[in-house]
Amino acid sequence: MSIAAERRLGDSIARDIYRDPDYLDDPVLGDYLQALWQPLLGAARQRGDVPPELAERLAWELMVWRDKRVNAFALPGGYLGVNLGLLAVTATPDELASVLAHELSHVSQRHIARMISRQDQQAPWILGTMILAVLAARANAEVANAAVAGGQALAAQTQLNFSRDMEREADRVGFGVLTGAGFDGRGFVDMFDKLQQAARHNDDGAFPYLRSHPLTSERIADMRARLPLDGGPRVGPLNTTPTGPSPAMVGGALPGMAAGPVSLRAPVTPALHGLMAARARVLADNGPDRWRAWVQHGQASAATPAQLYAAALAAHRLGQGEVALKLSQRLQAQTGAETRWAVDALQIELLLAPGTLNATQATQLQTLRDTALASQQRALLLLGAQAALATGATAPATSRLQDWVVRHPGDALAWQALAQLQLATGQRLRAIRSEAEARAAQRDFAGAVERFKAAQALSAADRALDPIELAIVDVRLRAVQALLRESVRED
Numbered sequence: 001m002s003i004a005a006e007r008r009l010g011d012s013i014a015r016d017i018y019r020d021p022d023y024l025d026d027p028v029l030g031d032y033l034q035a036l037w038q039p040l041l042g043a044a045r046q047r048g049d050v051p052p053e054l055a056e057r058l059a060w061e062l063m064v065w066r067d068k069r070v071n072a073f074a075l076p077g078g079y080l081g082v083n084l085g086l087l088a089v090t091a092t093p094d095e096l097a098s099v100l101a102h103e104l105s106h107v108s109q110r111h112i113a114r115m116i117s118r119q120d121q122q123a124p125w126i127l128g129t130m131i132l133a134v135l136a137a138r139a140n141a142e143v144a145n146a147a148v149a150g151g152q153a154l155a156a157q158t159q160l161n162f163s164r165d166m167e168r169e170a171d172r173v174g175f176g177v178l179t180g181a182g183f184d185g186r187g188f189v190d191m192f193d194k195l196q197q198a199a200r201h202n203d204d205g206a207f208p209y210l211r212s213h214p215l216t217s218e219r220i221a222d223m224r225a226r227l228p229l230d231g232g233p234r235v236g237p238l239n240t241t242p243t244g245p246s247p248a249m250v251g252g253a254l255p256g257m258a259a260g261p262v263s264l265r266a267p268v269t270p271a272l273h274g275l276m277a278a279r280a281r282v283l284a285d286n287g288p289d290r291w292r293a294w295v296q297h298g299q300a301s302a303a304t305p306a307q308l309y310a311a312a313l314a315a316h317r318l319g320q321g322e323v324a325l326k327l328s329q330r331l332q333a334q335t336g337a338e339t340r341w342a343v344d345a346l347q348i349e350l351l352l353a354p355g356t357l358n359a360t361q362a363t364q365l366q367t368l369r370d371t372a373l374a375s376q377q378r379a380l381l382l383l384g385a386q387a388a389l390a391t392g393a394t395a396p397a398t399s400r401l402q403d404w405v406v407r408h409p410g411d412a413l414a415w416q417a418l419a420q421l422q423l424a425t426g427q428r429l430r431a432i433r434s435e436a437e438a439r440a441a442q443r444d445f446a447g448a449v450e451r452f453k454a455a456q457a458l459s460a461a462d463r464a465l466d467p468i469e470l471a472i473v474d475v476r477l478r479a480v481q482a483l484l485r486e487s488v489r490e491d
Contacts, residue, residue, distance in 0.1 A: 455470075
């Protein structure tokens with residue numbers, strides 16, 4: 001399978017994933033994941049595991065699922081899926097980064113394409129059942145298991161052996177990528193130990209990763225043997241000196257952002273990971289009873305920052321605004337520089353909840369809004385735009401987002417936020433164009449064409465207000481129509 005064919009296949013799968021209600025573009029978690037992902041991708045390129053052609057032509061995009069089961073998976077074309085459950089169960093950035101490095105190595109070593117080449121005529125059926133299993137797993141585990149079983153029934157024993165070889169290769173290459181990026185290689189071993197413990201306790205379906213990536217004593221022993229006896233110095237993009245670690249950084253990377261330099265802003269530390277794992281747990285669970293339990297834990301005098309974060313977010317989801325704000329104030333008192341951005345983002349979320357703010361809270365929201373809009377970090381920028389819409393300060397937010405989407409045209413959420421701001425200020429033509437761009441960013445080309453045509457169909461008075469924008473709409477409509485025709489031919 002050529003790189004171009006693999007990318008086309010991955011794009012077609014991604015188009016369906018974007019429409020799935022379990023697909024989650026959470027800017028806060030997205031920024032954190034990119035802080036781990038970009039150094040890994042940079043290390044893979046530096047090591048030669050990702051040659052320039054592969055770096056440029058595959059998507060290298062992380063897609064997050066609102067699913068509390070522990071799982072991650074690679075799809076064709078450089079798309080990788082990460083369940084909230086994986087974020088929630090990992091205890092350190094290194095553990096999570098080890099899984100991302102392993103999945104990245106499945107992509108960089110082109111395991112899906114190699115598997116297809118090995119199977120010849122049976123390959124399309126196997127690939128189809130693999131993809132069906134991934135997509136079905138979110139809604140019905142039994143359907144997913146049946147799909148996997150069907151695919152395995154078609155595979156010969158040589159294919160199964162080849163899969164085991166691919167797992168070992170992904171371990172070996174992934175370990176080099178992990179340590180080359182400056183993460184602790186013990187993250188691999190710790191994650192294996194965690195998965196092995198789950199396997200011993202008769203996994204009940206909460207760890208799908210164990211079935212798609214079966215552990216063996218050989219794999220575990222190999223990772224342990226790769227650890228230096230003295231711990232060894234960390235080297236790689238995360239470090240400023242060869243003898244001591246400098247934490248990873250959270251930056252303005254986007255869904256769909258290719259490998260390359262990334263603007264780095266805030267450090268990745270165990271403290272930040274604790275807050276992000278707490279966020280993942282709350283977002284993955286829709287049970288009010290669980291939310292109330294988290295609120296109760298957070299109200300204890302000895303509550304940790306992670307417990308306070310989970311409690312504040314859970315109270316917010318329960319509609320207990322005052323409780324959420326009180327908990328976040330306690331969290332703020334325990335916040336260091338490395339977690340400040342995450343706590344500020346949570347504060348904006350809480351203050352934007354429906355209800356009337358008192359004078360102090362209104363002032364706090366305005367201060368946080370201005371700080372967020374001045375940030376180069378995606379999560380803060382998007383939350384700042386929401387705050388600007390709520391407080392009527394639309395002009396600076398519109399300007400910031402327009403600059404952002406010029407540099408990051410694949411950010412669908414930013415286009416949607418920009419459309420809301422433009423609509424609030426009466427810029428109907430620009431708002432409709434932004435809606436179209438948001439749909440195009442998620443490969444909904446038919447929906448994008450419909451919105452571009454809606455912009456062209458506005459009244460003559462609306463169109464005359466901005467002739468340059470109308471000309472852009474005409475050009476973009478033709479370009480997206482061409483993409484739509486191409487996608488129809490591929491289907």
